[in-house]
Amino acid sequence: MPPVTRHLLHAGGLALWFMLLALPLLAVRVDTLHNVVEWRWENLLWVGSGTFALALLWRLRAAWRRSGHLAAAPAAPGRLAAFGTRLFDEPRLYRPVLGAILAAALIFPWLADTYQVNILGLALIFVVLGLGLNITVGLAGLLDLGYIAFFAVGAYCYALLNTRFGLGFWPCLPLGGLAGACCGLLLGFPILRLRGDYLAIVTLGFGSIARIVLENWDEVSGGAQGIAGVARPGLFGAEFGLAGMTTYLYYLLLGLVALTVFVTRRLQHSRVGRAWVALREDEIACAAMGVDVARTKLSAYACGAFWAGLVGVIFAARNTYINPNSFTFMESALVLSIVVLGGMGSIVGVVLAALALVLLPEYLRALAEYRMLVFGAVMVAMMILRPQGLVIARRRRYRREGDA
Amino acid sequence: MTEPLLDIRGLSMDFGGLRAVDDVSLQVLPGEIVALIGPNGAGKTTLFNCVTGVYRPTAGQIRLQPPGLPGRRIDGLAAHRITALGLARTFQNIRLFAGMTVLENVMLGRHCRTTTGLLGAVLKGPGARRQERETVEAAFGMLERVGLAGYADEIAGNLPYGAQRRLEIARALATAPSLLLLDEPAAGMNPQETRELDELIVRLRHELALAILLIEHDMRLVMNISDRIVVLEYGKRIACGTPLEIRNDPKVIEAYLGEDGHA
Known part of the structure; x- marks a missing residue:
């Protein structure tokens, strides 16, 4: 199976699963005034398409990183983390912030x-x-x-x-x-x-x-x-x-x-x-x-x-x-x-x-x-x-x- | 004859129907290094746990006579009280405070020798500050003794194995003991590290006027440094004597050392 199909299938599965989870909360509404059940399918559609897009993005990004395209990226969070530790350690830095x-x-x-x-x-x-x-x-x-x-x-x-x-x-x-x-x-x-x-x-x-x-x-x-x-x-x-x-x-x-x-x-x-x-x-x-x-x-x-x-x-x-x-x-x-x-x-x-x-x-x-x-x-x-x-x-x- | 520092008489410890330690007597004189050897399951660590207050022995007496202080029975006393009386230990399976720094581990050893309480810690008056400074100083001193001063700020759990063993010794020494109990200090060490440990133990005995009781399976280490050796098998003491006597004792050879155990 080509990787693209696999990504699509995975994201699709995840979207279905989230739609199922969200079904009782987002789709069904009991209207107690008129004693009817309202079905709001459009909400479910939003959840499904949102999850699908996010899951696909996540998988593509992971694949991208594996193939080495983003090798330089971890450097930035590393520097950020180093700044974070310095912020906690040095009074010169944390006193003004405080x-x-x-x-x-x-x-x-x-x-x-x-x-x-x-x-x-x-x-x-x-x-x-x-x-x-x-x-x-x-x-x-x-x-x-x-x-x-x-x-x-x-x-x-x-x-x-x-x-x-x-x-x-x-x-x-x-x-x-x-x-x-x-x-x-x-x-x-x-x-x-x-x-x-x-x-x-x-x-x-x-x-x-x-x-x-x-x-x-x-x-x-x-x-x-x-x-x-x-x-x-x-x-x-x-x-x-x-x-x-x-x-x-x-x-x-x-x-x-x-x-x-x-x-x-x-x-x-x-x-x-x-x-x-x-x-x-x-x-x-x-x-x-x-x-x-x-x-x-x-x-x-x-x-x-x-x-x-x-x-x-x-x-x-x-x-x-x-x-x-x-x-x-x-x-x-x-x-x-x-x-x-x-x-x-x-x-x-x-x-x-x-x-x-x-x-x-x-x-x-x-x-x-x-x-x-x-x-x-x-x-x-x-x-x-x-x-x-x-x-x-x-x-x-x-x-x-x-x-x- | 000098008073023994540690005097164990007729010590027995039962776990349900199992007698792990059976009527064992053992003395450690001030400044002496005594080794406790025997096959696995002979009751060596159980004996340690009775002496250090982890277990309350079923029968027998344990007396501690710290130099310059009146002797007293310590069997059945809480572990922290026994430590305060001058008896410190290390553990067979290393029990460091893995998330704290190397220095903090040793500083904790000073706990029973310092007094700052909740209020003192919050107000941080001159007394508390001085005590804290002294604790830091003493802890650095101990790290220097065992050669770990360069690791002071490392997280203890990240240290290499041999260094963790030495840190356990430094932490125990920080409690200012007159008797140090080492439970398999050389376990998992390579020959080079074991030789260094050998020197370290002898040096510490001289520098700090310590008596040491140790459990060890490394026969070279035991034969090198011990003044006396006590052999346990199935909870019973089967021999006691100088390294030379033990090496030639037929009972010990049969039970533990084996024909070429004196290697």
Whole structure:
């Protein structure tokens, strides 16, 4: 068979397969008003021809490269990658970039409207959650599928203290973080000996238990109705309008993100952080080198949960109303995707992934019912093209005293 | 007579119905190199795992008497506590922190000799900074000792095999042990590398005043460097003596060395 025919057949097969996959989603629509089924074959045609063209292009490109026509091409990405590593290594290069990003983040509320500031604020919440889970999963390698429970602990901690005892936002902020950390310790103790799949199952269970308790403990948590009338954060008694409050919360979250990045960076390159990574790499060797494995695991859980608790307080204050629906497994999975997509253990990667995963579905609202489909496709493409994550965590290089 | 640094008495270890180590006694004096030899499955690594706290022995006593410190029983103690008391080990199947750099691997060995906690790490005060500097300095020093200083920034998993073995030794030495346990350090090395290892072990013993207990199948290495040799077979100790005595022991020749095992 000549190669061209083979390419065509392959692309055609792929197109048929995608049309079959997309059939229930894109072609069939049940019109509940008139109780009829609408068939939209033209959608299927679009999917088919699009897939066909893309698959053909992909195969031709691969064949082209094999035959040596594109031999010079890899040089360009190579140089780009080299620039990427230099960007992370040299303060001379990354300081101005960091400064520019910070400046852009600072003036953002004055350029964009309240809606934009609001969703960016939501994204920042997930940045903090991602950075927190990055400690537990990315650095220490302890899978946690119920992470959002700690976020709920922080949120309910503030909501209860505020509505029942009239405590303000600022004293509650550290309390929420501490409550999260304590719950992290509580969860940590029973699962010290678990690993891999078992750890995943238990943490998944913990996440579900937390939500079920919140849903059913009517006297304390308000049950499924949640808690309303939570006070917004104050600032020396200043009054804010809706737009002003959004901006204020945005800056608050920006500050928290900066604090989280600063603290996790310090921790990562310290005695404690090295022990976390060593634990991820080899638990037995870690214990043989004199690391108290139990203590190291607990500290990783507590540190991760601390940030979730802290940002949970801000979440409650921002929404003024919380109920158990904000803390489902979907949120845990989202935060975990942020860590995996960003690149385990990489702070820059987690920040980028959090922004992408929260903002993408928001901006895809234009695509209405397909936005989750596109979102899923992006995730799948990402995992195929770059399974290590957006940014690969790089190990720090240490210099001796006196060396340049 | 000097107190033994490590004193194992009547050690037994059962796995279900299998007795992997059976009533073994063994002493290591300060500064001594003792080799543990025997056929595969004789219980050598199990004995190591009992001594280093990976397993809790079924019966028997293990005492450690670090120089200048009161002696204490270490059987049943957690692995990291035993390391803190001055006993470090390497592994038969290399267990490096493969994703960390060579230097970081050695720095981790300093973990039990340093104290910076969470708060110290975040605040990074003068004390924490000094400790971090000392850790880096000590780690570079150890890498120089084993000849890996040029590889400091490499990812440990990318090192050639022989270098990984030496890195494991450097990492163990960073914990400042008085007794070093080496589990088949020459496994998978070529003759040239084995000769270098031979020199390295003897040199380290002198420079760091170490006692060494090692498991090894390379008889030339064992006969060259050991002060005493202990032979295990089916979990039992069948002989103990100087290399010369062991080489001529009929029981050992039958069980392990073979007729021309002294090659």
